[in-house]
Amino acid sequence: MTAATTTRAGLALNDTCLNFGDGDSTVHALDHVTLEVAAGELVAIVGPSGAGKSSLLAVAGGLTRPTSGTVTVDDVDLTDLKPRELTRLRRERIGFVFQSGNLIPALTARDQLRLVEKITGRDGRNPDELLESVGMGHRADRRPGQLSGGERQRVGIARALMSRPSLLLVDEPTAALDRKRSHEVVELLARETHDAGVATIMVTHDHDVLEHCDRVLEMVDGGLRPHD
Numbered sequence: 001m002t003a004a005t006t007t008r009a010g011l012a013l014n015d016t017c018l019n020f021g022d023g024d025s026t027v028h029a030l031d032h033v034t035l036e037v038a039a040g041e042l043v044a045i046v047g048p049s050g051a052g053k054s055s056l057l058a059v060a061g062g063l064t065r066p067t068s069g070t071v072t073v074d075d076v077d078l079t080d081l082k083p084r085e086l087t088r089l090r091r092e093r094i095g096f097v098f099q100s101g102n103l104i105p106a107l108t109a110r111d112q113l114r115l116v117e118k119i120t121g122r123d124g125r126n127p128d129e130l131l132e133s134v135g136m137g138h139r140a141d142r143r144p145g146q147l148s149g150g151e152r153q154r155v156g157i158a159r160a161l162m163s164r165p166s167l168l169l170v171d172e173p174t175a176a177l178d179r180k181r182s183h184e185v186v187e188l189l190a191r192e193t194h195d196a197g198v199a200t201i202m203v204t205h206d207h208d209v210l211e212h213c214d215r216v217l218e219m220v221d222g223g224l225r226p227h228d
């Protein structure tokens, strides 16, 4: 399963449901969600607390199995895979970026990226070139504690792109950033999404940065609809 032998078809959820609980107390975290995100497209998801945004990321990333429906990444249905196959697909094809960057405190920026190379054992991108492309070439030898919030987020994005993923799932990347840095980080995400041909979903409460996205959807009560 390598990028060279598969087409980059992006992400598709088809009539996907995720329920918690039983009977009267059932919560429909995802309620018949159908969504396609093409390779090279940045889609933002907005919506109130509890609407199902984190559930969508968890199901799209193969971290949570949906109750029904399908989830395909590059035309591979995650719901058909055995746990080991799913773990492998996640490692090779899916990148995650979290609020705080989630970096390992003891490692320099360069080593955070090298670690991905070691774990995946496949021919990913060059760590130094990638750090350069996210504007962090001059900070490659610094540890997370010596970086600003925006810089940490850039390293987190670079790390997620190391394995040339087909799908990038981004949770509130600007939550800890000021306005200027928020714009810079989402502009970077948009550029990398387009240049690397990755399908990207970004969950955000920050309406300021939506202008950089190709499409904006709103999640309400587990369902998706276009955002006005």
Ligand SMILES: Nc1ncnc2c1ncn2[C@@H]1O[C@H](COP(=O)(O)OP(=O)(O)OP(=O)(O)O)[C@@H](O)[C@H]1O
Pocket (backbone or CB within 6 Å): 020, 021, 027, 028, 029, 047, 048, 049, 050, 051, 052, 053, 054, 055, 056
């Ligand atoms: N493990 C769980 N068990 C039971 N209910 C859950 C579980 N995880 C989420 N839920 C419920 O599913 C619904 C969707 O939650 P989710 O975390 O996806 O919302 P969200 O839009 O990400 O919210 P926020 O913006 O506050 O992070 C909520 O009603 C939540 O209470």
